[in-house]
Amino acid sequence: MTIYRLPANTPRSFYRGEGRIGRFRGVRPADDPYYPEDWIASTTSRFGAAPAGLTTLPDGRSLAEAIATDPVWWLGERHVAEHGADPAILVKLLDAGERLPLHVHPDRRFAASHLASPYGKTEAWVIVSAEPGAAVHLGFARDVEPGELAGWVADQRIDRMLDATNRVPVRAGDAILCPAGLPHAIGAGVLMVEVQEPTDFSVLLEWAGFDVDGPAAGHLGLGYDQALACVDRSGWGGERLAELGRDRRQAADARPGVRRLFAELADEFFAAERLRPDPVSVLEPAYSVVVITAGAGTVECEHGEPVPVAAGDTLLVPYAAGRCTLRGDVSAVRCKAA
Structure with missing residues (x-):
């Protein structure tokens, strides 16, 4: 077999889906809504919960083991020379049955210093479907002081945090980049393809009302005093924000289709x-x-x-x-x- 058609790989999460992944795949959605993500061709495990998240191939091998056995066959010589036997990406389907909590992912510099990883978690979204009025929260609309952010998080002042963000409407077909460090939350009613760096690093700025212990599990084991240093607290105005979702100019030698x-x-x-x-x-x-x-x-x-x-x-x-x-x-x- 050369091309693999993969079944769903859905580790349990702390937020709810709405059955969109099952319907998209043409199968009956799970009765339990807490499986809102499909980690496709994943060699990345849930943070602190390995082996959850790892892909098993149809022949029973884990994808990570198969690649390690013959990395050039899987990845090509150029990729192996740069990344070794690491695919260097993670792709997901994500079904937001409710608004996700406001959170942030560290960049590569922070991850190398504090998490012993060459990767942070810059990610990007291709919207497959979106209900009318669907939106994402993306970056702060103004500069936020360190003490202000720390107070919002400690006291779970969610209203103030969300009011300080940019609310960006989304519709099917949109393609949006979310750089590491940028606070964000995906709104309810969205099904997307997400491509990202291959980590599961998230710092929760919000946890009230979700099935997660934020003070214990929301800071990557670093404590919030250190974890909040990864947050981009600068204001993202209109032009800067628009760059994250603009159409890309296509190269003259672009391949057909x-x-x-x-x-x-x-x-x-x-x-x-x-x-x-x-x-x-x-x-x-x-x-x-x-x-x-x-x-x-x-x-x-x-x-x-x-x-x-x-x-x-x-x-x-x-x-x-x-x-x-x-x-x-x-x-x-x-x-x-x-």
């Missing part, structure tokens, strides 16, 4: 493409995750059998598949390392 997503700020961390065959989408050899968001078609690869695909499918494409093409009346999102 492929549109690069996210601002150039994302290029250090990962890449994502929207695939709409015209008449095909051409994919260069690369370890990647492909989420079929609408329609049906076929993926043909240089080394391997054609794979029929339909909305809701999630595919793991190793480097060894070679050059691939997507055909049909179909749309997809492809995510890969930088």
Whole structure:
């Protein structure tokens, strides 16, 4: 097998979904709503809860073990030279059945200093569906003093924290970058593809009303005095904020049926493409995750059998598949390392 069609991989969480992942995949949603994320082709485990989050391949091997056995087959020589046997990305489906708590992810400098990790958690979102009025909170709209933020968190002054953020409406098709350090919360009614650095580092600024012990588990084991140092407290005005969601100018040599997503700020961390065959989408050899968001078609690869695909499918494409093409009346999102 060269291209893997992966089943859902849903570690339990502390916020609720609304069954959108099951419906998107064409299966009955779970009765328990606390499985709102699908970690696709994951070699990353839940923070402090390994092996939760890790992907098992259809043949019973863990993906991490399979890659470690033959990293060049999976990732390619260039990737291995830069990252070793690490895919360097994590891709998820995320179903916000309720507004997520306001939280923040550390950047690489903070993670290297305090968490012994080369990765922080810059992430980006491709909105698959959004209910009318859906929105995200993204960054503070004004500068916030350290003591002010610490007081909001300690006293759980959620109203004040949210009032200080930018509320950004979202709709299907939007592509938004969320840099590490930026406080954010995903609003209810959203299903998205999320691509991120391969960690599960989150600092909770809000926990009241959620099934999580914020004072004990919300600060990555660092204590809030230290953890809050990772927060970008600067004000994000209109122009600066707009850069996170602007359409990317396409290169003159762009491959047919492929549109690069996210601002150039994302290029250090990962890449994502929207695939709409015209008449095909051409994919260069690369370890990647492909989420079929609408329609049906076929993926043909240089080394391997054609794979029929339909909305809701999630595919793991190793480097060894070679050059691939997507055909049909179909749309997809492809995510890969930088």
